Amino acid sequence: MKENKGMDRREFMKRTGATAAMLGLFPSVFNVARAQAKPTADQVIKGKDPRLIVHNTSTGVLETPLELLREHEITPKELLYVRNNQVLAGGKTLEPIPLKGWFIEIVGLVHRPAKIEATALKEFPQHEVTMVLQCSGNGRGFFAKYSKKTSGTQWKHGGMGQTVWKGPKLKDVLEKYKVEVYEPAAKFLTANGRDEPSGKKPDFEHSLPWTDPYVRENAILAIEMNGEPIPAVHGGPVRLIVPGYYGTMNVKWVGTLRFEAHETYNYNQIPRYRVPLYPVEPGKFSKKDYTFDNSRPNWHQKIKAVIFAPLDGEKVSAGLVRVKGVAFNDGVVPIEQVQVSTDMGKTWTTAALKPGKSTFEWTYFEAPLVLKKGEVEIWVRAVDKLGRAQPLDGGIHWNPSGYEWNGADRIKVTVS
Amino acid sequence: MKKHLLALTAFFALGAGLAQLSELPPGPGRDLAFTKCQQCHDLGYVLDSAGIDRAEWKDLIESMMDAGLELTPEEFAILLDYFSTYMGPNPPPPPEKVEEKVALDVKGIDVYTKSCVACHGKDGQGVPGAFPPLANNPYVAKDRAYPALVVLFGLTGPIEVHGQTYNGIMPSFAHLSDAEIAAVVEFVRTNFNAELPPKDFKHLTAEEIKALRAKKLSPDQVRAYREKIKVK
Numbered sequence: 162m163k164e165n166k167g168m169d170r171r172e173f174m175k176r177t178g179a180t181a182a183m184l185g186l187f188p189s190v191f192n193v194a195r196a197q198a199k200p201t202a203d204q205v206i207k208g209k210d211p212r213l214i215v216h217n218t219s220t221g222v223l224e225t226p227l228e229l230l231r232e233h234e235i236t237p238k239e240l241l242y243v244r245n246n247q248v249l250a251g252g253k254t255l256e257p258i259p260l261k262g263w264f265i266e267i268v269g270l271v272h273r274p275a276k277i278e279a280t281a282l283k284e285f286p287q288h289e290v291t292m293v294l295q296c297s298g299n300g301r302g303f304f305a306k307y308s309k310k311t312s313g314t315q316w317k318h319g320g321m322g323q324t325v326w327k328g329p330k331l332k333d334v335l336e337k338y339k340v341e342v343y344e345p346a347a348k349f350l351t352a353n354g355r356d357e358p359s360g361k362k363p364d365f366e367h368s369l370p371w372t373d374p375y376v377r378e379n380a381i382l383a384i385e386m387n388g389e390p391i392p393a394v395h396g397g398p399v400r401l402i403v404p405g406y407y408g409t410m411n412v413k414w415v416g417t418l419r420f421e422a423h424e425t426y427n428y429n430q431i432p433r434y435r436v437p438l439y440p441v442e443p444g445k446f447s448k449k450d451y452t453f454d455n456s457r458p459n460w461h462q463k464i465k466a467v468i469f470a471p472l473d474g475e476k477v478s479a480g481l482v483r484v485k486g487v488a489f490n491d492g493v494v495p496i497e498q499v500q501v502s503t504d505m506g507k508t509w510t511t512a513a514l515k516p517g518k519s520t521f522e523w524t525y526f527e528a529p530l531v532l533k534k535g536e537v538e539i540w541v542r543a544v545d546k547l548g549r550a551q552p553l554d555g556g557i558h559w560n561p562s563g564y565e566w567n568g569a570d571r572i573k574v575t576v577s
Numbered sequence: 578m579k580k581h582l583l584a585l586t587a588f589f590a591l592g593a594g595l596a597q598l599s600e601l602p603p604g605p606g607r608d609l610a611f612t613k614c615q616q617c618h619d620l621g622y623v624l625d626s627a628g629i630d631r632a633e634w635k636d637l638i639e640s641m642m643d644a645g646l647e648l649t650p651e652e653f654a655i656l657l658d659y660f661s662t663y664m665g666p667n668p669p670p671p672p673e674k675v676e677e678k679v680a681l682d683v684k685g686i687d688v689y690t691k692s693c694v695a696c697h698g699k700d701g702q703g704v705p706g707a708f709p710p711l712a713n714n715p716y717v718a719k720d721r722a723y724p725a726l727v728v729l730f731g732l733t734g735p736i737e738v739h740g741q742t743y744n745g746i747m748p749s750f751a752h753l754s755d756a757e758i759a760a761v762v763e764f765v766r767t768n769f770n771a772e773l774p775p776k777d778f779k780h781l782t783a784e785e786i787k788a789l790r791a792k793k794l795s796p797d798q799v800r801a802y803r804e805k806i807k808v809k
Binding site for chain 2 (some may be wrong): 200204215216217218219220222250251305310311312313314315358359361362363428432433444447448449561
């Protein structure tokens with residue numbers, strides 16, 4: 162650095178005196194144009210469809226409008242939502258990252274910790290699963306509508322998609338490398354990606370319950386999404402996939418897997434990405450009130466139905482109207498019933514269901530309704546075989562960060 | 578308990594018809610919000626939260642401090658007052674026409690201290706690998722429009738400075754007035770790059786900034802512009 166560094170105001174004024182004089186020539190008051198051109202999704206993440214809703218450009222947070230989401234049984238990579246807290250360097254693209262040179266360490270409460278190059282994952286029996294991938298903040302915007310607004314990205318329903326993942330099961334990898342987990346001391350699987358936080362932010366990682374058979378039996382070290390190497394922005398080359406769990410727990414860019422006696426104290430495990438165990442009054446419980454005992458992480462997805470057609474605010478013709486959409490849960494049991502009401506929940510009709518091949522997929526529903534002219538509210542709620550149903554008022558599950566919205570879907574249409 | 582909850586739910590539903598904000602509303606503290614929030618994320622996240630009450634803004638700012646945001650107690654108070662007043666549940670109505678008096682005796686050093694120093698450092702040295710240096714930076718020195726375009730429209734995508742690659746996001750600082758942008762670019766070019774002035778060095782004027790502002794480039798286009806600048 163030369164001697165010109167530093168901020169000597171006198172020196173600076175001497176050098177820029179000419180500028181100051183010129184500035185004096187302009188009128189003293191004028192309007193300041195403040196409009197900033199907002200980048201489109203394809204500019205935020207290379208390869209994405211420009212019609213996606215941009216929530217955040219710096220890490221890349223994109224939502225899929227329902228009119229695009231409903232067009233595909235498997236959400237194409239160009240349309241799939243994105244929610245990143247931090248990004249792998251060079252990761253804001255749909256291009257893949259090579260498996261070669263990518264290492265995964267398995268450590269913690271285990272005999273024989275292992276370090277595996279990702280190329281080895283191709284040698285295992287491959288498991289493929291089609292499943293709903295959903296941000297745990299999906300629907301946060303509805304808390305503002307039906308309860309009390311919470312901070313954060315105001316997602317509607319488009320923070321989800323249906324995706325296909327393929328790779329070896331984690332349990333097969335553990336067995337092959339003789340990584341023996343200390344039972345029953347190891348209660349949690351903590352996954353950390355190779356992405357690095359900016360500035361002084363804590364790193365992003367999550368713990369999943371190793372005591373849950375849906376983690377032990379189903380966890381995949383995925384190397385493919387929708388039949389191709391995983392796009393970088395969606396967590397490639399290796400992403401931890403646990404069907405039925407909220408998206409955030411499907412940790413991207415897996416670098417380290419730790420078996421632990423306690424879930425991580427990381428800021429992204431507590432107070433972020435948690436909900437209270439018991440109902441709390443809106444505004445009377447804050448993020449600071451979370452303890453490990455009074456709350457749980459965003460693990461199993463709650464049951465939810467989303468109307469794909471008609472869309473909220475749409476104009477439809479009087480007569481026969483087919484209400485269509487999808488329902489899903491954590492995949493533990495199938496969806497039993499989807500009910501539709503046009504009289505604010507007084508009476509319900511049952512929709513026809515078309516389940517997916519596995520319980521982790523969308524179950525499509527369709528209900529023919531005869532609508533009369535006027536403004537009509539259409540309510541839809543799902544019930545699964547365990548009797549778990551959506552609350553009519555989703556605001557009842559208000560929580561300070563607005564996670565896990567699963568209120569009955571309510572839309573308003575104009576019938577003419 | 579349940580009845581109470583439902584009553585509260587209904588009460589809050591009344592205040593829910595908030596218009597979606599597209600930019601930070603005017604008010605004391607706005608410039609600080611621009612500078613502090615955009616160090617890690619763009620303003621979408623902040624705008625999305627408009628309408629929450631003071632306790633929640635406090636919670637939100639504190640959670641950002643848990644995530645690495647550095648604020649003095651004074652700055653914390655300014656931001657909390659600004660957000661809970663102008664982006665709270667009952668914000669004052671926006672002024673009919675935004676006509677702001679812009680001081681013309683702006684000092685580049687003041688703008689730099691307010692808006693740039695947090696990332697680029699007090700000597701323009703930057704942070705290797707994270708925020709590129711502005712000092713002795715031939716791109717900044719060589720082309721007078723380029724640094725102004727970066728300030729106006731931001732810059733994304735990989736760039737190289739002195740052999741080091743940077744792949745961050747420079748946010749747009751279009752909220753600064755033309756005079757402020759002219760002054761801060763001048764400050765950076767003359768104070769941190771005195772060794773590198775081109776032969777035809779000319780000072781930037783607010784009027785030129787106004788013309789550049791009208792170009793409405795994307796951050797990618799700014800990077801494309803950068804790639805055309807020939808530096809030795």
